[in-house]
Amino acid sequence: MDDLFQAHAALLDAAVAASRRREFWSAFPEHPKAYPGSAPAEGQAAFEALKNRPFELARDEQDELRGCWVGEEVSPFGMRLGITYRSQAADDLVAAAQRAHAAWSEASVEQRVGVTLEILVRLNAASFLIAQAVEHTTGQASAMAFQAGGPHAQDRGLEAVAYAYAEMTRVPEAVRWEKPIGRSFIRLDKNFFVVPRGIGLIIGCATFPTWNSYPALFANLATGNAVIVKPHPAAILPLALTVKIGREVLAGQGFDPDVLQLAPDTTEAPLAKILATHAAIDIVDFTGSSAFGSWLRTNVTDKLLFTEEAGVNTIVIASTNAFSAMCQNIAFSLSLYSGQMCTAPQTIFVPASGISTDEGHKSFEAVAASIAGAIDALLSDPVRAGAVLGAIQSPETLTRIEAARTLGRVVRDSSALPLERARTATPLLISLDASEATPALEEWFGPIAFIVAVHDAEEGIARASAAARTKGAITAALYSTDEAQIARAIPSYARAGVALSVNLTGGIYVNQSAAFSDYHVTGANPAGNACLTDTAFVAGRFRVVCVRRPAAA
Structure with a gap:
């Protein structure tokens, strides 16, 4: 039997250190050119x-x-x-x-x-x-x-x-335990065993x-x-x-x-x-729909159960000093893998009166149109569009798109790419008033997004955090130039158990979750009861059993 532990000790040490620092680290190169030609x-x-x-x-x-x-x-x-x-x-x-x-x-x-x-x-x-x-x-x-x-x-x-x-x-394999009793000691030898x-x-x-x-x-x-x-x-x-x-x-x-x-x-x-x-079966890990997740929670009560389920991921746009970059970032987030990511944003809250930006005041309609326009620009080249969107995994998603078209005003319609035989769909963007927002607070998996007019940004933040608490959410995003507003919002999202991204405008998107740094799902709202990856995710998979005996002389 090879000593694989020793062979990979440096890799393990680096991984353990990275999980504690939470800084960028990756063991396995993500760029294809890092591998043999x-x-x-x-x-x-x-x-x-x-x-x-x-x-x-x-x-x-x-x-x-x-x-x-x-x-x-x-x-x-x-x-x-x-x-x-x-x-x-x-x-x-x-x-x-x-x-x-x-x-x-x-x-x-x-x-x-x-x-x-x-x-x-x-x-x-x-x-x-x-x-x-x-x-x-x-x-x-x-x-x-x-x-x-x-x-x-x-x-x-x-x-x-x-x-x-x-x-x-964390627990030593063996210890000599000594307890002073007056002028003497009770001495025990204790061994600790990890029991799966x-x-x-x-x-x-x-x-x-x-x-x-x-x-x-x-x-x-x-x-x-x-x-x-x-x-x-x-x-x-x-x-x-x-x-x-x-x-x-x-x-x-x-x-x-x-x-x-x-x-x-x-x-x-x-x-x-x-x-x-x-x-x-002693442990069940599940990723998928809330319907089956609910069935598991109801019927699997005598086992250790970890779930990652559905949610309603939101964006609140209060203000921005990089309007075009913001729209481009949101457009990419909505388009990436045709919205078929558990981290993809779905519901965007924007004040009905519009927002202040580096390009002047933008009305609600202008914000919606600009996001739609950014999607159009991103997908204007069919080759690039295919590389961003990929294909639709399940035919049921196409049925869902058809149903979503009837829910409000279509700001940007979904259409197929000119790819023979492939099942494709570009993002659908629907505009709703806050009074009509109920459908937007349910999950619509796939390239379907809603832009909802709210009274002001504070209402948007309240609705977004409430949706995370009650419906579940894995990600949330906030755009604001008001640091006091951001500071007030952070505790609301934290209490809702959802990871928050603030003012993303560059090459990082709300969809992305980095190993060794980001906690994917918190386990603190209905989007799932487990986190990838934290101590709680691993600790219950084993127990520690002690064997003790009088210490040898």
């Missing part, structure tokens, strides 16, 4: 070789006599992947996890962390293949698929490992299958829990590749590869509810 072509060739055939894990890794082959992935860019995956019954998956869990849970912290670090390094080497898988299951444009599906997701996984390692090693919780289930999403799953996957593995990964039926391949690489590392280190299993299913025969309520 042959890597993109090799990734493309590897992806092509996977299409239209069964996805094979090593023959001795899953029971070939059980289960059936499933697969229904169709690229939002119009190509059927034709890949099938072996599906097994929930009881078989759980039984295999239970067998594998015993030895994995007894491995040392250093052994487990070393394995997780090796998996992450190998995933990074496969980033171009994973990028192809992410692009053609989620509809992300190629640049985002590479960055978010590869290095950024890997950074998030590493962040979880760093937190897990820090928490598990059990079997973890990860329920993946269709839009960011790796980015949203890696924190839970690596937090579970590092803390000694076996893991069953249940991908979304429309986005199996990115997590199938992840599981395959993980299983190869586990087997190479002498562990039962069933420590990490894939549980693909279909929309007609879903496994998520069956697995989530299985008596032997």
